[in-house]
Amino acid sequence: MNLTPMMNLIAMLIPCLLLSAAFVEIAVVNVSAPSMNSAPDDGKKRLDVPALDLRITISERGYIVSGSQGPFPTPGGQPTGNGPTIPVVQQKVSCVPYVGTWPPPRSKNSDSPKCNKSADAGVYWVYDTEALNKMLMEIKTQYPEERRVIIAAEPGTEYDTIIGVMDASRDGRGPEGEHRALFDEVLLAPAIL
Amino acid sequence: MAKHSDELIPLDINDIPDPSVFVAPPETYRRPRKKGRRATLEAGLTITSLMDALTIILVFLLKSYSNSPVQLKQADDLKLPMSSTEVIPTDSTAVVITLNDIVVDDKPAVRLDNGKVASSDLSSGDLLIEPLMDKLADSVGVQKRLAAVNNKIEFKGIMTIVADRQVNFNLLTQVMYTAGQAEFSRFKFAAIKKSQ
Numbered sequence: 001m002n003l004t005p006m007m008n009l010i011a012m013l014i015p016c017l018l019l020s021a022a023f024v025e026i027a028v029v030n031v032s033a034p035s036m037n038s039a040p041d042d043g044k045k046r047l048d049v050p051a052l053d054l055r056i057t058i059s060e061r062g063y064i065v066s067g068s069q070g071p072f073p074t075p076g077g078q079p080t081g082n083g084p085t086i087p088v089v090q091q092k093v094s095c096v097p098y099v100g101t102w103p104p105p106r107s108k109n110s111d112s113p114k115c116n117k118s119a120d121a122g123v124y125w126v127y128d129t130e131a132l133n134k135m136l137m138e139i140k141t142q143y144p145e146e147r148r149v150i151i152a153a154e155p156g157t158e159y160d161t162i163i164g165v166m167d168a169s170r171d172g173r174g175p176e177g178e179h180r181a182l183f184d185e186v187l188l189a190p191a192i193l
Numbered sequence: 194m195a196k197h198s199d200e201l202i203p204l205d206i207n208d209i210p211d212p213s214v215f216v217a218p219p220e221t222y223r224r225p226r227k228k229g230r231r232a233t234l235e236a237g238l239t240i241t242s243l244m245d246a247l248t249i250i251l252v253f254l255l256k257s258y259s260n261s262p263v264q265l266k267q268a269d270d271l272k273l274p275m276s277s278t279e280v281i282p283t284d285s286t287a288v289v290i291t292l293n294d295i296v297v298d299d300k301p302a303v304r305l306d307n308g309k310v311a312s313s314d315l316s317s318g319d320l321l322i323e324p325l326m327d328k329l330a331d332s333v334g335v336q337k338r339l340a341a342v343n344n345k346i347e348f349k350g351i352m353t354i355v356a357d358r359q360v361n362f363n364l365l366t367q368v369m370y371t372a373g374q375a376e377f378s379r380f381k382f383a384a385i386k387k388s389q
Binding site: 003006007010011013014017018020021022023024025026027028029030031032058097101153154155156157158159160162163164166167170171188190 | 240244247248250251254255257258259260261263264265267272273274275276277278279280281282283320353356357358359360361362363365366369370378379380381382383384385386
């Protein structure tokens, strides 16, 4: 069988497909404009259920979760006072995404040695995203209608951390592993300059 | 001397050879054909295994084919964060914030110094990035003119922000404020989809 035309075809197809191949899949997170530019308000506020006004503030000490009734108590049940609702925790972190720098919050980790090789692992302060996710699931059961969350952050907060909070507030897994939608209307409040 | 000759002469030198060697081959036996010129002409390139490999590569490339509107080349100053989101990017104005510059629709707009915009480029209380505003206003102008001529196109004010994971929130706020001034109201933050 003469395979030459077939070979020609394949030899052309491979460079073409190589050019349009995407080895990383890109996805997006929908975010509304900062509230200084007229936050979207659909005007149908329910009066029987008090509005939640869920707000997550990212500081270098941890997450502060608050609602219209003030800050929520910590997952342990203590009132937060001035501290964060979910403080940063010290954990052993793999260095793969942070070669040449520190994991966020960077300002808090800058005393520890930097991640030099991707094979390294070090003990760093990291945000407790799982605890936040658990807490938001509890809040969602109390306010099943709410979908909006306001995310605010300190000016130095990294983009990575903000995306992490959005992930934690978008959906979660229930006790039986079922998928549960949480707060998916993200409003990004401006950094306090 | 005696030892040396012992080594050279094989021990079975005086043995009788095997009688079967002298028997004539049967009638049906054919001598192996001598390799002639024809045989070398018939030999070709064995291409089957190459075809197999190419077919596998072809299938793999077809599988990873994408026509996503957000194309990006990961570089040292542009490493996207990971996210579990499932929303597919749409075609819109793309602003790429790397650690060294801000790029609007593949055209560089602002250079960043140490992750910050030079203060000479800022106005309105350090919130508005002037060169970025010019570029965005151009982009909005083009889209609005298109929308005016073609009623199938509509200016929706959507912007895709592709940012490095180390970009700080301060810079992000400045970019979003500037975009807000240029009539963009909905943002899409790009991230790499986490494999489940």
